[in-house]
Amino acid sequence: IGNETGWGDNAAAGSAAAFDGNIDTFFDPLGTGDGYCGVDAGEPYTLTQVNIHSRSGYLDRYLGAMIEGSDDDENWTTLYTADEAAPEYAWMTIPASALENNTGYRYYRYFNMTSHGDVAEVEFYGVSVSGIPEAKAAEAADAVDAPADTPLESAPASSAQTGDVFTIALIVLAGTSAVIFKKRR
Numbered sequence: 001i002g003n004e005t006g007w008g009d010n011a012a013a014g015s016a017a018a019f020d021g022n023i024d025t026f027f028d029p030l031g032t033g034d035g036y037c038g039v040d041a042g043e044p045y046t047l048t049q050v051n052i053h054s055r056s057g058y059l060d061r062y063l064g065a066m067i068e069g070s071d072d073d074e075n076w077t078t079l080y081t082a083d084e085a086a087p088e089y090a091w092m093t094i095p096a097s098a099l100e101n102n103t104g105y106r107y108y109r110y111f112n113m114t115s116h117g118d119v120a121e122v123e124f125y126g127v128s129v130s131g132i133p134e135a136k137a138a139e140a141a142d143a144v145d146a147p148a149d150t151p152l153e154s155a156p157a158s159s160a161q162t163g164d165v166f167t168i169a170l171i172v173l174a175g176t177s178a179v180i181f182k183k184r185r
Contacts, residue, residue: 038109064114
């Protein structure tokens, strides 16, 4: 979900670029507060973490970056706001403990009302709230141990485990959604 094209009507800088697994491509919004990149998870998920890779040469544009959730793709709740520029051109992890109002949403987006909001990559990890009692959803979100410092392609394979908590990594590739589940204890 989000802008199909980026700055200068550039399709290569649209929202899909933030989910293509390539830190050399980037989402470049139309302007400050004018565009976002995100995912439709298909059902509500509580986030366990968000990994963000800043755009090369534009670390200052991370200041004011927000992670927001929505049930209807229209009314958004802010879960996280960056209060400083990205410290370096590298992966940054926002843990579940840093996310407010993390009650489970179908839609998630990366948005910025303070700076231009360029970003190379965004990865959302979470647990489905369906089938998990509401009181256990937050506990499950904290218990899931998703990869923290590496992009999805480098994540280690999961081992066979039992349980009903799933980790989800959502990626939008060229406008189509892919969902990868790893069963966790």
